[in-house]
Amino acid sequence: MSLRVLVADDQGIVRAGFAAVIDAEEDMTVVGEAADGAAAVRLAEELAPDVIVMDVRMPELDGIAATRIITGPQDAPRVLVLTTFDLDAYVFDALRAGASGFLLKDVHASELLHGIRVVAAGESVLAPSATRRLIGHYASGAVAGTRTGSTPRELDSLTGRERNVLTLVASGLTNAEIAEQLGITVGTVKSHVNALLRKLGLRDRVQATILAYDLGLARPNPPGSHL
Numbered sequence: 001m002s003l004r005v006l007v008a009d010d011q012g013i014v015r016a017g018f019a020a021v022i023d024a025e026e027d028m029t030v031v032g033e034a035a036d037g038a039a040a041v042r043l044a045e046e047l048a049p050d051v052i053v054m055d056v057r058m059p060e061l062d063g064i065a066a067t068r069i070i071t072g073p074q075d076a077p078r079v080l081v082l083t084t085f086d087l088d089a090y091v092f093d094a095l096r097a098g099a100s101g102f103l104l105k106d107v108h109a110s111e112l113l114h115g116i117r118v119v120a121a122g123e124s125v126l127a128p129s130a131t132r133r134l135i136g137h138y139a140s141g142a143v144a145g146t147r148t149g150s151t152p153r154e155l156d157s158l159t160g161r162e163r164n165v166l167t168l169v170a171s172g173l174t175n176a177e178i179a180e181q182l183g184i185t186v187g188t189v190k191s192h193v194n195a196l197l198r199k200l201g202l203r204d205r206v207q208a209t210i211l212a213y214d215l216g217l218a219r220p221n222p223p224g225s226h227l
Contacts, residue, residue, distance in 0.1 A: 003117070006033070008039070019033060037058050037060055044077055051079070052079045054082065055082060063094075078101075078122075080101040081103070162195055169193065169208050169212070
């Protein structure tokens with residue numbers, strides 16, 4: 001089955017370009033285009049896309065506000081935010097709003113397509129610059145309280161192994177890397193990830209990472225280390 005993709009951007013030429021790249025893939029279909037955030041919200045409900053490629057700065061309703069509305073219900077589409085502006089506020093607001101990924105518009109087409117597939121699979125994707133600054137802000141204490149629903153008490157529902165997996169997810173490891181480090185199968189890692197997301201009421205690995213940093217389960221890497 002093809003991934004159903006909705007493209008939201010206020011610039012027609014940009015929408016057309018993204019749509020052409022996406023539609024050229026055998027496993028993807030562009031089911032709609034939106035010129036503003038309000039249209040994105042309406043089309044998300046009408047067309048039930050799997051992934052929405054969302055611009056940040058749009059009229060009527062910006063991409064951050066639209067993302068917050070769209071990702072509210074259960075089984076909501078995944079949102080991949082794309083923007084020309086590599087600004088901290090956009091990164092943090094997009095993730096808090098429920099986006100599963102954040103990329104810059106100057107990414108290569110292959111990176112965009114990879115990002116769509118990744119978020120559709122329930123994973124997360126962040127531009128390297130966004131990842132570095134996100135972790136850097138946690139290191140400096142500049143970001144706090146990004147997760148509103150969970151408390152340390154809720155972590156009591158996790159098994160010891162699930163806590164370990166949560167910490168490794170927050171460090172940016174893939175399921176395969178976590179499996180290798182813990183000496184378990186990738187399928188077991190996926191089961192642990194799904195279980196901890198369910199127990200903590202989280203949508204994806206991005207929210208899990210933010211929660212882990214909020215609660216002190218994960219710490220930023222020292223300067224110069226690999227992120």
